Amino acid sequence: MVLETISxxxxxxxxxxxxxxxxxxxxxxxxxxxxxxxxRLLPLLGILALLGYLTIRPFLPKKKKxxxxxxxxxxxxxxxRVVNEIDIxxxxxxxxxxxxxxxxxxxxxxxxxxxxxxxxxxxxxxxxLKKKIx
Numbered sequence: 250m251v252l253e254t255i256s257x258x259x260x261x262x263x264x265x266x267x268x269x270x271x272x273x274x275x276x277x278x279x280x281x282x283x284x285x286x287x288x289r290l291l292p293l294l295g296i297l298a299l300l301g302y303l304t305i306r307p308f309l310p311k312k313k314k315x316x317x318x319x320x321x322x323x324x325x326x327x328x329x330r331v332v333n334e335i336d337i338x339x340x341x342x343x344x345x346x347x348x349x350x351x352x353x354x355x356x357x358x359x360x361x362x363x364x365x366x367x368x369x370x371x372x373x374x375x376x377x378l379k380k381k382i383x
Contacts (some may be wrong), residue, residue, distance in 0.1 A: 267293075268303040269289070270290060270293060271286040271289060271290065272290075278347060285320075292326055304323075314345060319349050320349065320373075321350040322350065323349075323350075324350050324355055333356050335356075335378065337378065337380065343377065343378070343379045343380070344357065344377070344378050345357065345358035345375040345376070345377050345378075346358055346375055346377075346378065347359070347362070347375060348362070348363070348374065348376050349361060349362035349365045349366075349371075349373045351364070351365050358376075360375075360377035361377065362374055
């Protein structure tokens with residue numbers, strides 16, 4: 250059933266469609282086509298453009314996966330340089346501090362670096378501070 254339909258389209262309907270197209274004899278004849286004639290040509294031109302693109306697509310340069318180069322996209326952008334200080338004496342136990350700048354709880358790490366590393370191929374991790382108990 251499906252093959253019969255495709256066969257009918259290729260053998261009967263496509264040639265009939267192509268015969269009815271207003272193709273001018275010269276390139277200058279395209280300038281004299283009316284709007285309705287251009288609209289009848291539109292499906293054919295679209296298919297030809299698609300086939301042309303699919304033909305040259307393998308030869309087009311591949312887009313390189315862009316690495317995320319800006320490590321600080323939004324934290325304290327009004328400052329010329331972001332510096333955070335932490336007094337070791339204030340540590341109650343082990344704390345992990347963000348170094349990827351993606352943490353929603355900045356400066357405390359929320360493990361956002363895992364997604365950042367997957368997306369960019371980076372290997373950044375948190376700064377882990379431990380209070381030494383003597």
